[in-house]
Amino acid sequence: MPVSGISAPHAFAATVSALRAAGCVFAEDEAGLLISEAPGPAALADWVGRRRSGEPLEYILGWTGFDGHRIAVEPGVFVPRRRTRLLVDEAVGLLQGGRFSAPRIVVDLCCGSGAVGAAIARRDPGIELHAADVDPGAVKCARRNVGPVGGRVYEGDLFAALPPGLQGRVRVLAVNAPYVPTDAIRTMPPEARLYESRTALDGGPDGLHFHRRVAAGALEWLSSDAHLLIETSEHQAEGTASVVAAAGLAVRTVHSDELDGTVVIGSAGVGNAGVGAAGPGTSLA
Template structure:
């Protein structure tokens, strides 16, 4: 059994190019149960696996979210989407998390909205299995399928909050992503089509049918894509605004269904 000291772990991580070597070393050492586990986790991290896949979890808005290998890692900037959703509908009783990945967004919303019903969906079976564990404590339901096709028809016209952390990287730019993402996260969770907005368009087009009167759709996008994303929401009949966090470099498009139709 080989023992690695904290300085040795930090040095190994720094040599592998880990910018936050000290923080990562602390997380690895506090998560491993034995010296052998420290060595195994360190080896996986040096090999290029995302830290969250090495640890088996990610911290997201105060929650410890399980992240299995091959599942999209929740980004800290996406906490801004959760904050905007809660500000828009603090009394939401029915929440949907589309393109849910690990289920981090849905779990965070359900944790803050005590008693809200939660449904989540993803097209990736591995993500669905992971999300089910993360939303179980909140009574959440996770469905496998392509966007709205995965959801029960009973939700039509009843959703107060629809959060969709859709893939928005243009296809040609996916190979330019850091190796942690392009090599270890599912392509379908990254690739947003030619301009990165293909999935956003599909979600915006169908969302008004699923939203309750006054219900909100929130989607994360990039600064470059934001103007076209806003226009897409408006074209689909949603009252739309853009929320921006300079601290997190986060851009969230918020669309609201009218209280009455016609």
């Protein structure tokens, strides 16, 4: 049947063939998305050409799927990965398991597209959401995703971007800061290395530059019994946990084999700071 003026069977076979020739591993899935989203044959031809040249599918479509919803993404803005759903899962679990009085303030720091904050707000509509990023392009994109769920987005360097009135009031500080070691960027897939902003990838020599900065300033912004959650890699988890513990927070590390995700959680006002064990159903990274 025709799809956007395109003969679907013929277009699908031709698109799959073109994508396979370009080395796309999931050619069938990508072909289906391109055909269903293209407004017409000319657009489809252009989109296939862009994909064959290596441009990420998400930038061509203008969106990506994350936590069951479409998230708008624009060229250069970090594309949210599936593993980051663990950051959302843990944040929502802490919000719903705690006894926080209103307002329950959540900050999505280094927000990129705003996917994390938007996902948390969709799962828990009662929160007050704030998000921030240093990249103007990311801020513009985040406003498209965070605005519809009632959140606000600010531009600036880490905590300097946030309204001073949030100091000491944040219940959950969710952070997906850049954590790729500088020298490792050259080993990343071309879709990330060539198309995503280096600002969104480069975490300094050991990948922990921003984790140190966030941990150093977190207590000033967290309320009592609040939580800092930082996405990290399994390899870097011990370093991230040590940084967070040194800042005076009680620490545990959560890893999901299913999502291939790792999150370090630092909790304020929970006894003595230190590196703790993961909770039920999780494993230390």
